[in-house]
Amino acid sequence: MFSKIATTKSTDSYWDNIEKVKIKIQSADAVLIGAGAGLSASAGFTYSGKRFEDNFPDFIAKYGFRDMYSAGFYPYNTLEEQWAYWSRYIFINRYQNAPKSVYHDLYNLVRDKDYFVLTTNVDHCFQKAGFDKHRLFYTQGDYGLWQCSKPCHHKTYDNEPMIKRMVAEQENMRIPSELVPHCPVCGAPMSMNLRADDTFVEDDGWHMAADRYQTFVSGHKDLNVVYLELGVGGNTPGIIKYPFWQMTCENPNAAYICINLTEACVPAEIKRQSIGIADDIGEALTHIKNRFAEQTA
Incomplete structure (x- = not known):
């Protein structure tokens, strides 16, 4: 079992981590995005208030x-x-x-990379932002x-x-x-x-997406992969969070990045390979985007 280390948003370390994320994404052979409800909440899809x-x-x-x-x-x-x-x-x-451009900002960060998206979100925001539907696996419907x-x-x-x-x-x-x-x-x-109970239908499209996801994972398991976890909570950690930790642990070339407003934890076992940013995802992505812009200016 992994032991978690909480991260906090603090002055110099925060900006150092933003720079590190930019470098990791820039140099990666591939980026596997794992997205939970926190990503859509950051984009303005709030369910209360x-x-x-x-x-x-x-x-x-x-x-x-x-x-x-x-x-x-x-x-x-x-x-x-x-x-x-x-x-x-x-x-x-x-x-x-979505009211905010968070998904579009994320797409612009990875659009030129070899990427894939695994998500528990069911709101179609990835495709509306331009992500290739053949690189998406909506596990929960x-x-x-x-x-x-x-x-x-x-x-x-x-x-x-x-x-x-x-x-x-x-x-x-x-x-x-x-x-x-x-x-x-x-x-x-x-x-x-x-997916609320055992009546959930996994149709042909669901199974094809699952196969494409497994092909992506197996084809990149030894490469310089960034496992980018965004807004994933603790309700279903076995879908994204735990597999990302495990794959990072098994691949010394990989990096695990977690951006989450309240749950930016990294396991002690992969601390050397991990970056945790406790911040609003949209705000953090804007900071990363600005670092890319500064480099090309």
Whole structure:
């Protein structure tokens, strides 16, 4: 088991680390990005506070909800009300752009590198920022996809046209009954393609992305690889955090970089190969970008 060392944002050491990150990315043979919810939060996709209050005042007034995420698991009495909530939720988190340029800044840092992205985020921000979809593995699903709730078959369905209709046509916290989605095979209600339990559908696209990820990892395991972890918390460390630690430990040529506002920890076992930056991700990426700009000026 790895033992963690917390890092803090402090004057000289912070700027030294920004410079080190710039150098590591610049000299890397490849960059493997591991992204969690903190990255989207830094980009402005917050799930509580003003953004939640502006978009869901009626649901807050009726149920006393405090954040978008927990409200999504509420047992609504009807599918019409459930999809009134979820259609708004999906619309603002999948079909609207993030308020801040964090994903674009990240793309500009790695666009000319041999990169791949492993993410638990389901908001499609990477593709909207220009990342190659063949270099992305969304392990936990996609807000833009539906699946059978049973599920009776392993296929997913794009939901954009119907979601936009639901948002436009809902009244009094309900969508028209004819817009409630049902499985075209068995007739059961559709559900979101999000990994919440054992009904999650891993469709053909999911498996192809998983294969591409494994090919990238195995093809670079002995090279000068930067494992760049951004905004990953402790809920599912076995997907990104622990594998990144392990791969860094097994490869003396690798570097592990963790940027996280509250959880920028590095394991003692790979401290020599690691850089931890406790800062807002968008702010840190701006500082790194500026260092690149200074070099080319």
